[in-house]
Every structure is written in C-alpha cells, then in structure tokens.
Amino acid sequence: MQAAEFSRLAASIHADETFSIADFPLQHGQTVTLRLRRFEVLAGRVDAWNRFPNVAVGAVYLRRVAADKVEAINVICPHAGCPVDYRPGGKGYLCPCHDSQFNFDGTLVAGARSPSPRGLDALEVEVREGSEIWVKFQNFEAGKAEKVPVT
C-alpha cells in the first residue's frame, strides 16, 4: 500500500439510515440504539507489478457519536490480524480467531482477558463538502501495545 491517504467512504454524515445497525446477531426482543456500520475502504493499491486504481484495501466500523460527528476504527484485530465481528447481543466486537473482546468505541473490554495488546485502531476522519466522510485508512503493526503504522 502507498503512504496513508484519505479515502472517501460510501456514507453521508447526514443520512442516519447509513449508520443504523442491520447486521447484528441480536436476540429476540433486544434493541440497540447505537448507530454504526461496517464500510469497505476503496483506494488505489500497488501490488508488485500491478497498479489497482480503486480496490477494497480494508474495512472500517463507522460510528455516529453526535449529529455531525462520526468515529472510524479499523476492523483488523491488533492481536494477530483477523477482522473482528460484532459480539452476539450487540455488545461490542469480538475477534473470531482468539476471542479478544472490544467495546464499540474500540477499547478493550475490561477484565475480559483478551489476547489483544491494545484496543482496535482508531482512524482519522474528516467531513468534506458538508456531508462526505473521508477516512485516513492505515493498518498498524499487530501484537504491540503501541500503535505503529505499517508502511
């Protein structure tokens, strides 16, 4: 991948529906009012001898925290590089590989003895043109307590 640049997500800051939870494994009768959704990040990518102008380079969870503010976190678990999923019951994220548990804001669930050395990696978000959501997509080195970008 090239040096981290901002990529535009297929999301609008104004459309609340964009953020509503659709793919939660909820139990019967449960409701969740959080507004978040997984988005693919499309960007240019160079793979040795090929240059791809617009391919999926990863994915983020986008979370609405206020009417005009969203936060983005990389879906990759900082433990060993598996993409995390929602925890059953809408209680945050769970890594399907080694069971690390995270809250929706990406922090580690306290007392859960997760193998991950740090919380999920937050990414820089910018709102452009009034409604477009741009994310500076980066991957970070796995297995470390500190966030070191992979370059």
Next chain:
Amino acid sequence: MRALLGWLDQRTGYKQLVDHLLLENVPGGSRWRYVWGSTLTFTLMVQVITGVFLWMAYSPSSQTAWASVNYIQNEMWGGWLLRGIHHYTAQAMNILLVLHLMQVIVDGAYKAPREVNYWFGIGLLLLVMGLSLTGYLLPWDQKGYWATKVATSIAAITPFIGPELQKLIVGGADYGHHTLTRFFALHAGVLPGAVVALVAGHVYLFRRHGLTAKEPRRKPDEPFWPEQVLKDAVACLAVLGAVLYLTVRYGVELAAPADPAENYAAARPEWYFLFLFQLLKYFPGRSEIIGAMILPSLILFVVFLMPFLGRWRLGHRFNLGFLASLLVGVGLLTWLAMHADQSNPSYVAAVKQARIDSERAQTLARGPLGVPAEGAVALLRTDPLSQGPRLFARNCASCHRFGGHDGLGAHLADPQSAPDLKGFASRAWLTGLLDPKQVAGTNFFGGTKFNDGKMVRFVRKHVGELDAAGRVELAKVIKAVSAEAGLKSQRLEDKRDAAEIEEGRKLVVGESMRCSECHQFRKVDEDATAPDLTGYGSREWLLGIVGNPKHARFYGKRNDRMPAFGEDKILTPEALGLIVDWLRGEWYGPEVASDSP
C-alpha cells in the same frame, strides 16, 4: 537379460549398491516398529512427485493462484486426485513424524552416538511443519489467506527483527503477489531442498550407526531384505490407502478466493497447528510472545537436549515423561480448540457460509464468463447472489425485510418500517399490495407514513368493493404491471399471458381501474403524483428509485425517509446494481442455463 544386467553392473557397480541397501543388518530381526522411517521416505517421494505435477499447473500470483488451483481441482484430468493425494499425504507426514519420534525416544535410539542423527530428525520435523504452513496459503483462498495472516502477524512480534522479518516473509507491507512468489519459492524450492539434504544426512548417519534394536531381541539378526522390506511396503501401502480413501471420501476444500475486505470468521489453521492457535488465547496483551514463541522454543530446546538428558539414570524416564505430557498437552489443546469452535454458533454459521461461498465461487468459475482477467476475487464481488444479501442486510434491512429476514437469514429486533421486498413486482407481491387486508400491513405500507395514504385508502375502498368482473380486470392489471418488471422467474407466464397483459395495459390507462388518476404509464403525465408504472420493477426502474426516491418520477417530495443511495453516493453504482439484480433474481445459475429456450 542377464548379460545385459551384467554389462550394466560392470560399468556402474549397481549390484553392490543394491546389496548394500538391501542387506543392511536388522539386529533382532524385522519388526513392525521399525517401519516409520520408510513410510516417511515414501510420503516424501509422493509429495515430491505430486508436487511437481501440481507445479505444472499452478500459477503463483494474487490474480491467478486461486483460478489455477480451481482449474486443477475442477477441470484438469485427475487434478482432484493429484491435489487430494498431496493434501492428505502432507497431513499423514505430520502424524508419521510424531510416531517416528515416539519410536525413537521409546527405543532409546536418540542416545549416543546417534545425537546428530536425532537432531537431523528434529530438523526434518520442523521443515515439514514449514512446508505445511507455506502450502496452506498457496491456493490463495479465504481459508489460507486469513490463517496465514495470523501466522505472519506472529512473526512480527519476534524481538528486534519482527517487523522486518514479517516484511521479508510477506514480501512487502501488505499481502500480494510477492507473498505468493515467496511462499511458493519456500514451499517448492528452499524447504524441499533442505529436506532432501537432511534426509540424505539422516539416512547416511542411520546406516553408519546401524539400527537401534528393541530389547529384548526376539529373533536372530536378519538382513533388511526381505522381511523388513515387506513390513515397510505394507505400511507404505496402508498410508497410501488411507490417503486415497480420504481423497475419494472427503475431497479437498477450496474456499472462496481471498478477499482482503471480506471477513472470514471461519479462519483456522490446519488441525495439526490448532494447539498453537489455542495456546495464543491464554496469553493476554503483551504476554502473547510467551505463548507464541517463548514456550514453543523452550519445549523445542528440551526436545533438542534429550540425547544429553538421556545419559543420566533417570534422564531417559524424564524424556519419556516429557514426550508423553507434551503429546497429551498438544492433544488437549487441540481438543479444546475444536470443542470451543463446535459449541460456538457464530463459528458454525461462518463455516456454513464459507461452504456456500466456496461452492458459489467454483460454480461461477465454471460459468459462461469463467474467471475474469482481474482475478478470482471478482467472482463473488460481482455476483448478485453473493453480494445482494450482504448489501441488503447492511444497507436496506434496517427498514426493509426480505422474506421476513435481513437477506442473510437473521431476524431483526428493530421494527420493520418499509415493505418486504422479496418477490418485488412479481404477481404475488402485487396481489398482496392490492389486497385490502394486506396493503396497510408491515410488509407493504404499514411501517411508512403512507399507511393511511391515498393508495391504502384506494385499495381498501375501491378494490375492496370490486365485483367479480372488476376482480378479473384487476388480475389483468396485476399481470400487466408485473410484466413491466420482466422478471426471469415469470418469463414463461409473461409469454403465455401476452393477450391478457395487453388488455391489462389498456386497463391501467383506462378510467375504470383509476390507476392513471395518480400514476403515469407509458406516456408522460405532468399531473402524476405517484410512482411511474412504466417499467415498474425493471432494473432501470429499481436503480432509479433506489438511486433517488425523491425524483418526480417516484415519490417526489412525499418520499418517506428512504435515502437517495445513488444521488447521495451512499452506495456505488456497482453496489446498487448488485442489490437490484439480486432482488430481481438476475444471477448466473446452472438451473437457469438449463431452462433457457
């Protein structure tokens, strides 16, 4: 014949070599417990031969790897058998290595003067594990891709050189062509070369020191030929038989093509690495290095030192106990990993989905378009049947439903606030919409602000009061409007009922059914206040309404909450096309190919 062989022997001396090989002394006579070394040599030969044939059809790049393995598996003559033998023999080698190690420790064959040969054996064990690890990635399917990501992430926590080591293995910062070229060079060049070198040294040292007899000896000494050769041959055939049985009975999986943007919750290493995988779960945070490196290295160090430990009186017993507890520990961890997975419904569901995706990708690869030049990853990414439900669940199911669920089969707790789109624009769907009992139900207008709108009131009053003749006309209207969609599933009915559809079209614009009071149909009507019925439910119409429901042609200013997915660039045109094609049942499937005229 004898003269010819004599001529050959004079020039090569092969008879002496054969005698040397076959007349090796077996102290205490032949025994079944000595067969493991031969079975390993045999499986190594099998791997070299099948590996070379696989090499002839394999292409290591991120665009071509999956397609070439799929070709081997599904197109090439005998390819499935070739790949199956290679796959299961690799697994057999891991088992045979453990059996061989057990026999060597139990019989004390690791003690002086055979230390070096023992270390060669341990080296071979590690090399075979390396071959398994590198081979797992080569098909570039979801399974190998995500499992290997974990393995290479672990390499990154190596002290001091971790990140550089990872980059060296992966061939850059990210997985791609160079990951495959490097793994393939390791798998087919470096590691097998090292294995052959170590095996040569291993066999040389074995012959130099001779076989370590199991005491007490039950029989007088025998030459290797014929008794021990027979036992070895039977054991090799048994291994081959088991491999063939597994290949024919279970086949070899090829998961969907690797896709860095598609989660793969079913990612697991091969079963013989599951104990390492499980071990990682117990070391939280910074202590990961203990489970991933320090503990395995310490164990390996003890195994390495066994010849020296074995010199002491209790040392041999310690070695036996250590090996036994190691095997029990590995077995227990493997069982824990499998048990945790089997009792985890998310994992079971992920495995099921992985199987569906795997079969679908292979079906598409066999289809009329085959694997596109940009690579196999495009197969599922451009397939409405695979992407439609996922996109629907993520983008539509917070309001709409599909047959009562979210498209992927999950039943949601959030209340349904927009129509159920399964079979949209089909005759059955329109019949429901025009049913006074159903029109204001949640599957149609119930959850929207139109639940007491003009259409609902119209259906309740006017349609509810239709007489028998009116109901016949209504059926024709439904057929006509539904025919606008041109649904693949209704192609035969639409063709059969062409006359009724023609009558229906006249009724739509006529006054008796009153459709044209609000809707326009086939000609521009400036006063229309409800969605256009021209091309209703067609691809173009659906792309229009999902792209921008506020357009005058659809709901205009009366639109209720539905976002303009195209106009506001919430979804790409490709994604919109996939959702629409999926809703309309437009995808490649063998059943469609066979029923086309």
